[in-house]
Amino acid sequence: MAKRTPTPGEKIAQEIYETYKPTTVEEMQSALKSVFGPLFEAALKGELDNHLGYPKNGSTPEDSQNTRNGYSRKNLKTSMGTVPIQVPRDREGTFEPQLIQKYQRDVSSIEGKVLAMYGRGMSQRDISSTIEEIYGFSISHEQIAHITDRILDEVYAWQNRLLLPFYTFLFIDCLYVPMKTDRALKQKAVYVILGYDINGEKDILGIWINETEGKHTWMQIFDEIKNRGVQDIGFISMDGVSGLEEGAAAIFPGTVVQRCIVHLIRNSMRYIPWNKSREFLKELKEIYKATNVAEARRLFEKFKGKWAAYPGAIAVWENNFQHVEQLFNYGSNVRRVMYTTNAIESINSSFRKVTRKGSFANDEAILKLLYLRVLELKNTKWKGKGKVFNWQAVMNQLLIDERMSKLIAKYDWLI
Template identity: 25%
Template sequence: MAKHSERENGLQDLMEIMLESMMIAERREFLNNAEGNKGNGFRHGRSFGQGRVLEFRIPRDRYGNFHPKILALLRDQEMECERLAGSLYCRGLTQSQVGEIFGEIYGEHYGKAGIPRMIDYLRSDVERWLNRPLESYYPIVFVDAIHVKIHRKRSVGTEAFHVVLGVKEDKKREVLGIHNRPAESATAWEEIFRDLRDRGAERVGLMVSDGLTGLETALSEVYPTAQLQRCVTHLKRNMLSKVRHGDKMELAEDLREVFRTGQKDYTREDAWENWTALCKKWGKDYRSIKKMGGEIGYKYYFTYLQYHHAIQSMIHTTNWIERLNKDFRRVLRMRGAMPNEDSVLVLMGKVAMDKDAYDRELPGIDKDESLFPR
């Protein structure tokens, strides 16, 4: 074991000597073509090579114009390793597991000492991204909350991580924010919306959400001109859960008739009339459905009908953000309970940053001129 360690240390010493010699030779060639310039000693440097921390002297010139090419190659290798470590970490491996993989590939020192530094770089990148400036206007914004088990104060509890997904004026999507608030409430959503506004998002056209606690109140406080659309898919699921199995198919057909999309002549008034008729019909046998017909709050499920018929199917549910949440859960599920909220934000943030699909335009989403003014 001692001989193996001595051999590795000797190899590292040799690599450092070779690198330093190569840089001195580079400087000599550089100075041959730089009249009036000359060598000016050395500065201390360190980098990674073959998985090890290398320390050496970097030759300097009088005017500070000499930059060894070999260092650029080492930095490229280091950046590739950082990207690989971040990718493995964000696909569900723990920091320790990433370290084991790097230890096998690059050597023990890289595995044990290099990984925390790489994850810190990833954490810094995500932090900057989560706090970046936003555009001033978002035609459509989808919001939802995903619940994650995390450690806090020596116990494990489920906390809400609120996700905000926006459609931009260029018809592309981006995640605007991911915020940890342990419980959903009007205060939590108001804080989140104010954070978005402070980062530059001054106006929202339409907000699409599930029946999130306190969202309507927060929206009226921060974005008073924004319209609210409740997710029709969630309402349908809720309705179907209220009836026995033999009635589900018929109720599903009645719900499809109420929540139509893509029909020019189908209005909010028509839909509300059909809704109250449905609640009256099914309310004869199910008391919980009968109560729903008279509650004015259900009108928020029909907001989509005031927009162009070609985009109604895109805005009457939270399907897009639900797909994003599936990606979040896929990564988080591999970890069990997360060690802290920062680790959750890093993983969710990296997943959101890497969504290639959001670089593509949504065809036809801009047909409604009230949301996308010409």
């Protein structure tokens, strides 16, 4: 059998082995680290040769005045540790290296990968194991915590950033996250606000963590977003969050608050036997999708008589029927946006995927994780799709309403 010719990689690996004779994983990593520097330098020198148009010690083209101008020192952070390299320079300062850009100091990409894994809800133990499996070196829980703590300033800057002066719709929902205490676990409420601006673009205005609900809590949250620049809100859609209507009315008077119809359906379905649920849902749908408010009222009276044997279900709708009637003040495209909080429930569902795997030591740990999740949503799910479907039709119907028409005219400079 003919002898196989070693590949270039195998030849290099053999030379490294024969030169350093490593006997442990640590010695192997040290050997590879010593090769990184010369390898990066060789690549950078090649880039400079290409930039200048001639190799070192070669003849300078007649039409070129640019020449080599020594080296600058740079310490690179790599997956094997810090590696010092010499970066070649040109006299005119026009050389822009691509492999390692001018102000780049970290080529390991480990921090980005750690943050991505943390943002997907992986535990510190899982992150450490994954890094070791892929890269062959370990990263401690303390290092992972240090890496994720570095984004706290970014989180606080995001949470306190200036907001737009006008949002056509806000959607508010709450999820509960387990928090460690000295004695036991307790559930903390996490409030999330999603906004649609005048152009139909989505944005998460912020994340608030609190132990209580009520008018004063919501007054504080609305006062905060007002201090961050919000002056007017068209509609707020929510799931019966305690104290929200009062808090909104105190800070943003005139805002229309809409109960989520889907949540009302769920609440009333608790009182209906399973074998009657399909019929019950069908008749409910006929009410809130009626052609006008008079027809909705007529169907509701008929509905109450038919389902009188289930007073709990009827009470849910009697206590909130003004929110059904309110829908008919607006066109069908507007109603389709405001009648449900599904838009923000989808976000909270994404949050639950990463918070259900364990408990949290403090509020900062929750904020870090959810902020990274927000970034991932923007860069993946919302990328190129951050605008509300059929927004032009929604805007045309909003302009029919006197209050919304005035607000849109007031902020038309945002369009």
